[in-house]
Amino acid sequence: MTIRTVLAPLTGGAVCETVAQAAARLARAFNAHLIGLHVRTDPATAVPYVADGLTADIIHELVASADRAGAQRAEEARKIFESIIAELGLRLDAPREPDKPSARWMERTGIVGETVGRMARVADITVVAKPDPKHDPLTAGLLDDVLTRSGRALMMAPPKLPERIVERVVVAWNGSTEAARAVSDALPLLKRAQEVSIVTVGDIHPERPDAEAIAEYLTYHGVKPQVLKMDLKDGGVGATLLEAATRARATLLVLGAYSHSRWRELVLGGVTRVVVDQADLPVVMSH
Missing domain, CATH: 3.40.50.620 (HUPs)
Structure with missing residues (x-):
């Protein structure tokens, strides 16, 4: 029994770097495959509005604005992920070898907690941030969702990681x-x-x-x-x-x-x- 797959859901917020660091360290220690995952909320469902009194043009612009914000968060998360795996020597999109760690980046659209919870079922361990609703609202319910929906192990990463996690x-x-x-x-x-x-x-x-x-x-x-x-x-x-x-x-x-x-x-x-x-x-x- 060992760890062969690590899932790192990255919101694009302030806690991204800590999650990516902890997950990449685990993957490197176990020569595992690391999956960096960003789930974008469907902009059509993410915009809070009351249809009465709003024109179609206004609703369209609200959805477009939410879509742009979502794309920006996804890009921020991807850049952090790729920077950290390069720093730690994980090969991105490389052929998988049992004695070398590897990594890939994935994006999905859906409800964040439900989507991550489902994908965590096929990972040995999922690393999530310590909930910090003030600085990153998307972290608020993610830990609970992964725990209760996945049936798999979860690691909560605090803002400051120890030099060696498994000591x-x-x-x-x-x-x-x-x-x-x-x-x-x-x-x-x-x-x-x-x-x-x-x-x-x-x-x-x-x-x-x-x-x-x-x-x-x-x-x-x-x-x-x-x-x-x-x-x-x-x-x-x-x-x-x-x-x-x-x-x-x-x-x-x-x-x-x-x-x-x-x-x-x-x-x-x-x-x-x-x-x-x-x-x-x-x-x-x-x-």
């Missing part, structure tokens, strides 16, 4: 199916880490596998983790996990993403949301 990894463990899935998806990363710490917060339900059980499982895969048991701190489980990551000088956190249903949408659970909002290190999540 000291903290695994949040509570014995749940979400945590087990996250460990399985992150196994290629754990095998490359210099240090791996299994972190539990409080007591684990007696019917769930404890920290020692998952640590033993990892030893069969060549990973020798240490176990760190944390008491619940003020701020809840999410804040305690982030404190543990800081204490371990972690460069990466692995977390099983929990969600619950709110009407017809999946909404990230409390611990996951705290980590997403407050983490300043890359986080690998699975749902």
Whole structure:
């Protein structure tokens, strides 16, 4: 089991460079194929207007303006992607070879979250930006969409990346199916880490596998983790996990993403949301 394909959805906004950097580093480390993806919203559906009172000429100009803005974002995203893969030595549109990383650029038109979520189903891992609605509104729901629509691993890239992402990894463990899935998806990363710490917060339900059980499982895969048991701190489980990551000088956190249903949408659970909002290190999540 390894990482052979990495998807990097790039919005063209301020966070593009961080996402491209993190994704390209992963692709280079695993000799994987990197797909840079930009999804353009259909300008005919992107223009907010009320038909009553607007002439056809005005509506046409609004759509044309949205189309020009979309083309500009796509071009900005493509230039950032091509610059970073050149910097890191990935070959663009080259014939694929198993022992060399490669990359290609793709553009699609559609609803951003739905389109990226579908394409992420055929990637080993997708790198998205830490949501930053203030500076890049398109990042606001993208992480949630990829997590809940893809069924694959996701890496959240913060604004500032560590020098080496896969160096000291903290695994949040509570014995749940979400945590087990996250460990399985992150196994290629754990095998490359210099240090791996299994972190539990409080007591684990007696019917769930404890920290020692998952640590033993990892030893069969060549990973020798240490176990760190944390008491619940003020701020809840999410804040305690982030404190543990800081204490371990972690460069990466692995977390099983929990969600619950709110009407017809999946909404990230409390611990996951705290980590997403407050983490300043890359986080690998699975749902």
